[in-house]
Amino acid sequence: MAHRKDDRDQPATPPARGGETAAPAAPTPGGPRDFTAEVERRADGRYILYYAWPTADAVSVPAPRRTRRTRPADR
């Protein structure tokens, strides 16, 4: 699992400030943690994450340019 303290939009194992550890449970295929989260930046610098699941019935919209995809394996 990635642990990138310098990437504020990506998951890591908290707390980075102390010595405690608590590894997140591993995602199960098809489970609630089996999602993708696409990150976009607005013109004003704010981020937005679009969460989607493989079985989602949401309308598919092509991803805009300059997005970054986070797959479960990266979590």
Add this chain to the structure above:
Amino acid sequence: MSERRWNPILGEWVITATHRQDRTFLPPRDFCPLCPTKPGGAPTEIARAGFDIAVFENRFPSLRRDPPAPAVAGTELMPVAPADGACEVVVYTPVHDGTLTDQPLERVERLIAVWAHRTLVLGARPEVAAVFCFENKGEVIGVTLHHPHGQIYGYSWLPSVLEREADTARAHNHRTGGCVWCDLLGEEIADGRRIVATTEDWVAVVPFFARWPYEVHLIPRRHVGWLHELTDAEIAGMARILRTQLLKYDALFDGSLPYIMAVHQRPTDGGDHDGYHLHVEFYPPNRTATKLKFLAGSETGAGAFINDTYAEETAARLRELAPHDPSDVIS
């Protein structure tokens, strides 16, 4: 615009966020900023429709990373500090109408997974001491947008309630070697009178010390501190008991019940918090169908809550409402 001011009398920080006076207030449905942007329509906060749940930085944040310098100078007695931290908005669904109660179990499970993910991300920030997921529901609570949504705050200090919980949990742990919530849960289960619902992994209870008439706490049976520690089965159980509680609330007075929902997790400040136990607290303001409980003189002025009801009786009433058992919630 936004800063923290220290109250040396109560020993707590107060956030000032004057820009929030200008935030969007109960817009007409066609101008909802949380609906996906319509083709040819005015841009909203959500640029696309192809998602299940969206999370974005609040346009009117109380806390932010890289906050501006305070507008006033503090003193040694009353210091001022930048309002650093995080304020996120969680949009539960692209669909405008409805509430969290109306969302199917699967979506509630996914929302819990999103809360867990945001806890991981925000909790890893060096400046974030506590991640707080919550929802304000209903105009009487102060909701300014009707689209189903909640919020997540990342505090750069431990706010008073979370600090008191952490302190008492630590003291109990040092004194007994145990967890105050685990011990409380054991007593509540043994007594049974204040239990509202149970699953294999979760218990819903009107606590012995409830401050609000229909206050309910959801507590996992296993000692965990953060949402991301839950197993998939425990997430499923949490979604089921949460949805059960929401359905009971709406059945209570035959209408959509306002509430504050607060997810309390172990602080992320690296302190001694092994005794802290994840739980969810609900505070509905209604004491009857038409009467609200207000935080008046004793509550606001002195900090002493007065509850007009017995927890044993409100728990019994909630227990009798459908769904009677979380296993009855099938979708």
